Amino acid sequence: MYQTVRGMRDFYPNEYEKLNYIFKVWNEISTEYGFRRYDACIVESLELLKRKAGEEITDQIYHFQDKSGRNLALRPEMTPTLARLIIADKSLQFPLKWYSIPQCFRYERMTKGRKREHYQWNVDIIGEKSVIAEAEILAIAINALERFGFDKDKIVVKFNSREVMQEIFRIYDLSENEVMTAFMVLDKFNKVSFDDIQAMLIEHEFSQIKIDRIMKLFNINTFEQVEALIEGSDVLNKIQQFRSYLDFFKISEYVKYDISVVRGLSYYTGIVFEVFDTKGEHRAILGGGRYDNLISSLGGTFTPAVGFGFGDVVLGNLISEYNLWQTNELLVDYYICSTNESYLSIGVKISNNLRQLGYKVYLDYSVAKMSKLLAKASNYRASHCIILDERDIENNKIMIKNLNTRETIFKDINSF
Secondary structure: OOOOOOOOOOOOHHHHHHHHHHHHHHHHHHHHOOOEEOOOOOEEEHHHHHHHHOHHHHHOOOEEEOOOOOEEEEOOOOHHHHHHHHHHOOOOOOOEEEEEOOEEEOOOOOEOOEOOEEEEEEEEEEOOOOOHHHHHHHHHHHHHHHHHOOOOOOEEEEEEEHHHHHHHHHHOOOOHHHHHHHHHHHOOEOOEOHHHHHHHHHHOOOOHHHHHHHHHHHHOOOHHHHHHHOOOOOHHHHHHHHHHHHHHOOOHHHEEEOOOOOOOOOOOOOEEEEEEEOOOOOOOOEEEEEOOOHHHHOOOOOOOEEEEEEEHHHHHHHHHHOOOOOOOOOOEEEEEEEOOHHHHHHHHHHHHHHHHOOOOEEEEEEEOOHHHHHHHHHHOOEEEEEEEOHHHHOOOEEEEEEOOOOOEEEEEHHHO
């Protein structure tokens, strides 16, 4: 028997309702903040992805050659495509506030909350250098999580700054290559042991003095400790501004500093953040940050940018864990059914007329007793059930049952 491809998902109607609920909230929040939706083909140039993430990306994605020998891939993320779109259109007026909900594919080892395909809400502000963009981006993410039913007792936003970390590494006298390695190692915090971290630093030939300094970073619990470490640095002003904007957006209670949050991708340039469940039982719910140099590195002009990616898999697991699904809304306004097959033509006529009036209508072809038909209509989450029954039709009447109030009314058959 054929089965779902490993790491992929099938969505039966009940499951797709859950996915649609997630999409509904994502779309609502995006449009409430004035963001515009965009999309692009699911197939992307492999060269673009390699320029953005490096040659090693080929080991982590689905890539292939088409019949003309072009090297292509299923997109693993949307950011390179977004950059390509922006570079291609010289008429765009900045700043841009855009969002998308693409399906993404990665050929990676599956773990809890990680599939080889997922849908991801991407929200980006392009062309704004002020850290108010970071604050608004986080406000959007938090407002969405609140709409799903989460609060500060269930989720926490952890942030750091690549600029702050580079300033610390400058004081520690790390070379440019060592800085990138240090970022990679810090990104492994909470994922591997301290011994593993030290082993990685030794493998990359860090001196013992530098290893000791880097390991001490894991003792930092507050941003005040960082301020003391790089006192007088200009980058501190940017963080103070950011925290002020968090107050303006009324989301400060969700946000805390965490030195281990550095985001492993090399294109991040400023504030970075990740959102977790407070129990610490899941992968990051979402992550993102500032990436000012990406567009210019792909051939465009320098364009500041900030954004996040918010996947549906961990989110869906958490919604289920807290029993927060809100997928019980009505499917149709009218469920039309009959106790006699000869009345189906009447049902077709009524359904056509109701649809022209803007109602959602389900026409049941089966014939059954009235009690069974009412049960089917209720299970289908209909607001009203129209039952075509011989006794009523002989009197030129149609029975309409309100499935919420259980009230029954009869209307003249010609009124439809």
